[in-house]
Amino acid sequence: MDFFTAMEVSASGMSAERTRMNVASSNLANAQTTETPEGGPSKRLDVVLQSQPMARNVSGAAAGGADAAANGVKVNGIVQDTAPPRQEYDPGHPDADANGYVSYPNINVVEEMVDMITASRAYEAGVTSLNTAVAMAERALSIGK
Numbered sequence: 001m002d003f004f005t006a007m008e009v010s011a012s013g014m015s016a017e018r019t020r021m022n023v024a025s026s027n028l029a030n031a032q033t034t035e036t037p038e039g040g041p042s043k044r045l046d047v048v049l050q051s052q053p054m055a056r057n058v059s060g061a062a063a064g065g066a067d068a069a070a071n072g073v074k075v076n077g078i079v080q081d082t083a084p085p086r087q088e089y090d091p092g093h094p095d096a097d098a099n100g101y102v103s104y105p106n107i108n109v110v111e112e113m114v115d116m117i118t119a120s121r122a123y124e125a126g127v128t129s130l131n132t133a134v135a136m137a138e139r140a141l142s143i144g145k
Contacts, residue, residue, distance in 0.1 A: 003140075005054050005070045006133040012052065012072030014126035019075050020047050020119035024112045031107040034095040042105040044081035049073050081106055 030042035091100030
């Protein structure tokens with residue numbers, strides 16, 4: 001694996017983790033949303049990631065082909081959780097049903113915070129990896145001086 005492939009792998013991971021952080025923050029923002037334009041409470045969103053072979057760069061022996069040794073990651077989609085909404089008894093709430101129950105999103109705030117922290121840590125690891133690859137490339141270039 002060359003320097004550029006290492007940088008591309010790090011960048012693909014950082015992009016995926018940024019998407020995970022955005023989705024987790026959206027879930028947190030909608031944790032108490034009981035009514036959406038589609039009707040009913042907000043639905044929890046989840047990111048689906050997929051392995052993606054990295055293309056060889058121009059300096060590779062088979063330019064443009066896939067590098068079997070290096071895989072990046074891509075966001076394959078963002079899907080709605082199918083779990084039912086949680087029901088809480090609150091007869092004074094404007095969205096309460098005839099029995100006094102309110103349907104709240106199936107979003108666990110603690111779980112979303114953990115997802116956000118792990119995505120943040122993974123993003124930081126990608127930055128460190130990218131910085132290390134750049135530093136190695138700079139040192140390799142300085143050998144010829």
